[in-house]
Amino acid sequence: MIDLARTITEILKNVLPEGTVALHEPKFSGNEWTYVKECLDTGWVSSVGKFVDRFEAQLAEYTGAKHAIATVNGTAALHVCLRLAGVERDDEVLIPTLTFVATANAVSYCGAVPHFVDSSEITLGVDPDKLKAYLEDTVEIRDGTCFNRATGRRIRALVVMHTFGHPADLDPLLEICRRFGITLVEDAAESLGSFYKGRHTGTLGKLSALSFNGNKIVTTGGGGAILTNDAELARLAKHLTTTAKIPHRWSFTHDKIGYNYRLPNINAALGCAQLEALPGFVERKRGLAEKYKAAFAGLGGIRFFAEPSFARSNYWLNALILEPGNERFRDGLLDATNEAGIMTRPAWTLMHRLEMYEACPKMSDLGIAESIERRLINIPSSASLVDSFSPFTGHTG
Numbered sequence: 001m002i003d004l005a006r007t008i009t010e011i012l013k014n015v016l017p018e019g020t021v022a023l024h025e026p027k028f029s030g031n032e033w034t035y036v037k038e039c040l041d042t043g044w045v046s047s048v049g050k051f052v053d054r055f056e057a058q059l060a061e062y063t064g065a066k067h068a069i070a071t072v073n074g075t076a077a078l079h080v081c082l083r084l085a086g087v088e089r090d091d092e093v094l095i096p097t098l099t100f101v102a103t104a105n106a107v108s109y110c111g112a113v114p115h116f117v118d119s120s121e122i123t124l125g126v127d128p129d130k131l132k133a134y135l136e137d138t139v140e141i142r143d144g145t146c147f148n149r150a151t152g153r154r155i156r157a158l159v160v161m162h163t164f165g166h167p168a169d170l171d172p173l174l175e176i177c178r179r180f181g182i183t184l185v186e187d188a189a190e191s192l193g194s195f196y197k198g199r200h201t202g203t204l205g206k207l208s209a210l211s212f213n214g215n216k217i218v219t220t221g222g223g224g225a226i227l228t229n230d231a232e233l234a235r236l237a238k239h240l241t242t243t244a245k246i247p248h249r250w251s252f253t254h255d256k257i258g259y260n261y262r263l264p265n266i267n268a269a270l271g272c273a274q275l276e277a278l279p280g281f282v283e284r285k286r287g288l289a290e291k292y293k294a295a296f297a298g299l300g301g302i303r304f305f306a307e308p309s310f311a312r313s314n315y316w317l318n319a320l321i322l323e324p325g326n327e328r329f330r331d332g333l334l335d336a337t338n339e340a341g342i343m344t345r346p347a348w349t350l351m352h353r354l355e356m357y358e359a360c361p362k363m364s365d366l367g368i369a370e371s372i373e374r375r376l377i378n379i380p381s382s383a384s385l386v387d388s389f390s391p392f393t394g395h396t397g
């Protein structure tokens with residue numbers, strides 16, 4: 001047991017630079033200073049200014065989404081996505097139990113109830129086969145609307161999360177949503193720069209949320225965005241996130257209870273520079289992943305988590321997974337690596353075990369998520385950990 005932890009720590013030391021290595025650090029080596037200084041010099045730091053429009057246009061161009069709406073953070077983006085997906089008080093929203101708490105919280109902000117489903121060992125995202133079988137057992141369709149037979153509540157949406165940047169298997173999930181009359185929303189907070197069968201994650205669902213928190217692949221300090229291909233939803237998203245004010249030269253009139261969810265211009269300025277650097281970050285992170293993959297290839301008992309075959313992942317946060325039966329080594333491994341100055345951490349505590357979500361509906365078998373939780377650790381993943389050129393990074397589609 002001591003030996004596996006020691007061996008893994010040694011392997012990590014060989015791949016990583018000397019000294020303390022953070023789990024994920026931002027990198028500012030492009031136009032960040034110039035753009036932020038421009039905001040300060042001109043006084044346009046807050047809710048008005050050109051960088052917000054520019055940031056949204058850059059996001060749409062990079063992802064291929066028709067519309068991008070910047071928001072104050074990813075959680076706010078997700079909240080508005082769910083509102084616009086039609087989620088109302090006392091609806092249920094299917095979400096993976098293996099996710100960051102923001103996914104569940106956004107459902108709660110709508111007055112709705114999260115309904116937890118299991119994940120796949122291949123993608124770390126919602127398992128389509130298991131979800132389909134579960135829905136066949138659990139729901140009934142009345143007038144094209146999906147109802148949970150046990151609770152009587154309407155199931156309005158499915159939120160798919162692309163865990164650590166690895167795309168979930170979206171095609172079968174979309175098919176399930178069509179068949180059961182459920183709206184697909186993507187929590188793409190971790191997957192900017194990740195592609196599913198050549199299409200950017202966050203462009204297949206009706207609405208998607210991105211995050212630009214300090215630990216994400218690009219950061220605006222704090223920030224988020226909503227992606228959609230639907231012009232009317234995009235208009236509503238902008239309206240709702242900007243206090244639902246009716247545009248007018250001097251009149252302050254609002255036609256809905258909106259939110260102050262806008263991204264300040266100074267944060268968008270940072271984001272514009274970060275998006276310019278994004279393709280380089282993805283290459284570096286894929287290079288680091290290749291290094292890890294090669295370094296752990298020969299080792300038994302644990303494996304490096306690699307992108308699903310249909311994906312080109314941003315490898316936002318790299319992960320090692322202990323083979324089943326080796327769960328007991330996890331905590332020793334976390335201790336040994338952190339003691340050696342290599343920051344590592346376990347997966348999130350599963351949502352259905354958090355106090356406030358304990359009583360929510362869920363699959364009776366969440367075995368894969370539970371097993372992944374006991375076996376997974378995240379390892380350092382900053383783009384700055386490898387040189388910009390790496391012979392390993394080929395475009396694979």
Ligand SMILES: *Cc1c(COP(=O)(O)O)cnc(C)c1O
Binds near residue numbers: 073211
């Ligand atoms: C980061 C993250 C969010 C929330 O983003 P914030 O910008 O921190 O509000 C939502 N979901 C997932 C899966 C995340 O990783």
